Amino acid sequence: MKLLLLLTVSVLSVKASGYTFEWTGGPIRFPNETIKAQFKSDGRYISKNMIATRAQIYKDDVYVALPRYKPGVAVTLAKMQSKNVDDPEPVLVPYPNFEIQNENHTDGLHSVVDIWIDSYGQLWVLDVGVINTLNYPTRKNPPKVVVFDLKTGEKLKTLDLSGLVVQASRLQYIVVDYGLDLRPFVYVSDASTRSILVFDVLEDMGYRFVLPERISRNKRDVLFAALLRNCNGNNSLILTYLSGSKIFSINTDLLRSGSASGNIQEVGVKRENIAILGTDGGSALFYRYKSQADIYRWDSNASFGSEEKVFSSPCCYIPTNVLPDSNRAVMWVLESNFPDFTQGTVGCGASQRLALMISDVPK
Numbered sequence: 001m002k003l004l005l006l007l008t009v010s011v012l013s014v015k016a017s018g019y020t021f022e023w024t025g026g027p028i029r030f031p032n033e034t035i036k037a038q039f040k041s042d043g044r045y046i047s048k049n050m051i052a053t054r055a056q057i058y059k060d061d062v063y064v065a066l067p068r069y070k071p072g073v074a075v076t077l078a079k080m081q082s083k084n085v086d087d088p089e090p091v092l093v094p095y096p097n098f099e100i101q102n103e104n105h106t107d108g109l110h111s112v113v114d115i116w117i118d119s120y121g122q123l124w125v126l127d128v129g130v131i132n133t134l135n136y137p138t139r140k141n142p143p144k145v146v147v148f149d150l151k152t153g154e155k156l157k158t159l160d161l162s163g164l165v166v167q168a169s170r171l172q173y174i175v176v177d178y179g180l181d182l183r184p185f186v187y188v189s190d191a192s193t194r195s196i197l198v199f200d201v202l203e204d205m206g207y208r209f210v211l212p213e214r215i216s217r218n219k220r221d222v223l224f225a226a227l228l229r230n231c232n233g234n235n236s237l238i239l240t241y242l243s244g245s246k247i248f249s250i251n252t253d254l255l256r257s258g259s260a261s262g263n264i265q266e267v268g269v270k271r272e273n274i275a276i277l278g279t280d281g282g283s284a285l286f287y288r289y290k291s292q293a294d295i296y297r298w299d300s301n302a303s304f305g306s307e308e309k310v311f312s313s314p315c316c317y318i319p320t321n322v323l324p325d326s327n328r329a330v331m332w333v334l335e336s337n338f339p340d341f342t343q344g345t346v347g348c349g350a351s352q353r354l355a356l357m358i359s360d361v362p363k
Helices: 033-041 251-255 336-345
Strands: 007-013 019-021 052-056 063-064 077-081 112-117 122-127 144-149 155-160 171-178 184-190 195-200 205-210 223-229 233-241 248-253 265-269 274-279 286-287 294-299 308-312 319-324 329-338 352-356
Touching: 052 112, 052 319, 052 329, 063 112, 077 171, 112 171, 122 171, 144 319, 171 223, 171 233, 184 223, 184 251, 195 251, 223 274, 223 286, 233 251, 233 274, 248 251, 251 319
Parallel strands: 007 352, 274 319
Antiparallel strands: 007 019, 052 063, 063 077, 112 122, 122 144, 144 155, 171 184, 184 195, 195 205, 223 233, 233 248, 248 265, 274 286, 286 294, 294 308, 319 329, 329 352
């Protein structure tokens, strides 16, 4: 089956109509044509092996994570401008530069699997350090979180997670949380060890919080994590395994203080397996049911199960990420034929879309 790699970005401002961007494969902006030719000739750039799985928006830029699932992913973190509507095809610009994308450099970015932009304009990047995960997994570096200032492109800090993981660890999602004292904490889900890594950024230290066995016993599962801000002023980390029957939450004050043990709350029972896609930056959680294309919204101020269907992906697409654009007060959804990509049945590449979903986002 021959499918093209298409990424469609639909942007709706508060007053205006939408714009659409499309691209095929991985149209990277290389430093020059000579370097591009070298990367293509030696297999370091194989356009069809690139797929965006996570995205975040800051002002007019869309930042995307491109995990190194397969060989030939020349860039694992990139951005594109959402305002260049006259471009025949958008370009993936390596972020913050091309040099840091080198998978053989210790200080480089090896495989970015998730990203988070906070309210201070800082980009938090979860780099698992393992490449070619769908073919022949190879560890290039210990896992880390790298923080960039989006205003300047400067690398602010690197958080070394090597002391919090084991050989079997599979890090999947990152959440950044600020308490009332404005101290940043990072939470990273580790599916295979049934744990959340809790990292105090200012103290440059962290600990592993092991979840109760009742949450899941399947080490090959996906552990979703999302941050909700409730009307009572409390932040909660929502947790669930893909195959788990229940969804759980924990007050992030307890995680930051190291007193989370025994304080996980059961939110509700899932009628089917769900994949968490993201939040609106407030109290709303977005998810889909396994292998289904419809997106549901649940407001955590109501009981779990009082869901509302808000979006349906087109044929052959599966949503992988929902993200807020607070500047425009809209929600976006990143969707793709990711299952076909993993099975190697996409021909020229995986089809992807980043499309407008709803225009109701907390400011």
